[in-house]
Amino acid sequence: MIExxxxxxxxxxxxxxxxxxxxxxxxxxxxxxxxxxxxKTTLLKCLLGLVRPDTGEIRVDGLxxxxxxxxxxxxxxxxxxPHFPENLRVIEVIELVKRVRGIxxxxxxxxxxxFHLETELQKPVRALSGGTRQKLSAVLALMxxxxxxxxxxxxxxxxxxxxxxxxxxxxxHRARGSTVLLTTxxxxxVPELVDEVxxxxxxxxxxxESVAALMASANSQHFDEALLYRLQRT
Amino acid sequence: MTPTIxxxxxxxxxxxxxxxxxxxxxxxxxxxTTLLFRFGGTAEQIVISLLNVILLLVPLIxxxxxxxxxxxxxxxxxxxxxxxLHRHELFWGTFAGMVLPLMLAAPISIGIPWIVLVRERxxxxxxxxxxxxxxxxxxxxxxxxxxxxxxERLHAVGTAFAxxxxxxxxxxxxxxxxxxxxxxxxxxxxxLVLMVLNxxxxxxxxxxxxxxxxxxxxxxxxxxxxxxxSLGGLLFCTVVLVxxxxxxxxxxxxxxxxxDF
Numbered sequence: 001m002i003e004x005x006x007x008x009x010x011x012x013x014x015x016x017x018x019x020x021x022x023x024x025x026x027x028x029x030x031x032x033x034x035x036x037x038x039x040k041t042t043l044l045k046c047l048l049g050l051v052r053p054d055t056g057e058i059r060v061d062g063l064x065x066x067x068x069x070x071x072x073x074x075x076x077x078x079x080x081x082p083h084f085p086e087n088l089r090v091i092e093v094i095e096l097v098k099r100v101r102g103i104x105x106x107x108x109x110x111x112x113x114x115f116h117l118e119t120e121l122q123k124p125v126r127a128l129s130g131g132t133r134q135k136l137s138a139v140l141a142l143m144x145x146x147x148x149x150x151x152x153x154x155x156x157x158x159x160x161x162x163x164x165x166x167x168x169x170x171x172x173h174r175a176r177g178s179t180v181l182l183t184t185x186x187x188x189x190v191p192e193l194v195d196e197v198x199x200x201x202x203x204x205x206x207x208x209e210s211v212a213a214l215m216a217s218a219n220s221q222h223f224d225e226a227l228l229y230r231l232q233r234t
Numbered sequence: 235m236t237p238t239i240x241x242x243x244x245x246x247x248x249x250x251x252x253x254x255x256x257x258x259x260x261x262x263x264x265x266x267t268t269l270l271f272r273f274g275g276t277a278e279q280i281v282i283s284l285l286n287v288i289l290l291l292v293p294l295i296x297x298x299x300x301x302x303x304x305x306x307x308x309x310x311x312x313x314x315x316x317x318x319l320h321r322h323e324l325f326w327g328t329f330a331g332m333v334l335p336l337m338l339a340a341p342i343s344i345g346i347p348w349i350v351l352v353r354e355r356x357x358x359x360x361x362x363x364x365x366x367x368x369x370x371x372x373x374x375x376x377x378x379x380x381x382x383x384x385x386e387r388l389h390a391v392g393t394a395f396a397x398x399x400x401x402x403x404x405x406x407x408x409x410x411x412x413x414x415x416x417x418x419x420x421x422x423x424x425x426l427v428l429m430v431l432n433x434x435x436x437x438x439x440x441x442x443x444x445x446x447x448x449x450x451x452x453x454x455x456x457x458x459x460x461x462x463x464s465l466g467g468l469l470f471c472t473v474v475l476v477x478x479x480x481x482x483x484x485x486x487x488x489x490x491x492x493x494d495f
Binding site: 011045048049050051052069070071072073075077079081082083084085086087088092095096097099100101124137140150 | 238241242245246248249250252253306307308309310312313314315316317318319320494495
């Protein structure tokens with residue numbers, strides 16, 4: 001279980017997160033939505049320990065994340081803009097992440113096949129397109145079969161085939177009980193990827209609702225319409 | 235060294251060793267040293283020419299290498315910080331892998347022509363190499379700290395240029411001006427304190443103290459020899475330089491540990 005308890009963060013004078021309290025139960029898939037600069041990415045980064053909250057606490061399965069980085073062994077992360085050392089080869093980047101996590105088996109092989117990276121493995125990262133870097137990022141996030149997936153705009157830059165492969169993988173991870181926390185600007189894919197939506201406005205939690213309830217209350221088959229309807233009532 | 239630091243260090247080293255920057259820098263120094271030894275006169279004259287190049291070039295290259303290396307690695311560090319490792323492990327693994335090839339570039343690029351063409355005055359080579367390595371480590375650490383302080387890379391590069399200008403150009407002008415304007419007052423000790431503030435001057439004085447080149451020591455160097463003698467002066471410079479190595483490294487570590495990525 002992931003718990004955000006009254007988490008607040010400022011960058012200089014700018015409040016980015018203001019008293020966010022949120023609990024995400026195991027196995028749930030939640031999309032964090034909101035306009036630009038509403039605090040979505042910062043919230044995810046707080047969970048990963050990349051950004052330290054000014055106040056409040058974050059707990060994973062009851063343990064504060066400030067105590068030890070070990071909880072990250074259970075997390076797979078796809079950043080918004082994946083960058084890797086340009087002079088390393090693709091296989092070396094995968095090897096690095098595996099070694100840091102103490103993994104010695106070929107867990108990455110099915111994912112390399114799934115995302116068609118076989119021919120890219122010996123290439124230096126600098127020779128990769130943006131889409132291929134995103135596929136590599138997906139492999140790194142998924143290969144350890146993590147309990148928690150933190151995905152920041154995961155399908156941005158992926159081609160349709162890779163997006164399909166990613167969604168298939170994500171649903172398989174969800175079926176195995178992984179918790180998913182993601183951000184996306186592609187509203188049409190939200191119902192396909194998650195059960196619930198958390199909406200942030202200016203760093204505050206505006207509302208949290210299930211996708212099904214949102215669409216039912218708006219009486220619409222389109223998620224963007226349902227979200228707009230809900231926002232008008234906020 | 236923990237296994238995690240060793241792993242990070244190994245991969246960062248692979249990345250750095252394949253860098254074109256490093257290749258051009260090493261090849262340039264090698265070519266320059268070879269040309270100087272072929273056409274530049276005695277070993278001492280060549281050391282003085284080489285010293286001037288090192289004092290100008292090494293701090294600038296190292297500062298930029300630190301700034302650009304760290305700012306280009308920001309997003310990757312973000313990904314690595316999402317792995318089960320401590321921040322200090324990531325810092326030391328990354329920093330050591332980044333700085334070590336650059337630290338070794340000068341001794342190797344100067345050392346090969348020295349071995350082939352000079353084959354004597356090893357104490358001079360050792361001082362020159364140690365000075366270049368110290369300036370590399372210190373300025374790379376400053377560059378890394380600047381890249382962590384500033385969100386905008388341009389600001390970090392600007393700060394790096396300002397530090398280089400202060401060390402390499404401004405300092406000499408201020409020391410000379412003070413010497414000229416206040417020569418009637420007992421300012422010698424104050425000028426020695428000024429020397430402590432500039433690592434480039436420390437390396438210059440430490441090297442020149444071993445040469446019969448008193449005229450090149452500069453005002454502060456001559457004072458140092460007057461007060462402490464050549465060996466005492468060398469020891470003084472070494473101790474202060476160690477302090478200069480620790481300061482920017484501590485700043486870089488502190489910035490990294492506190493940084494919001």
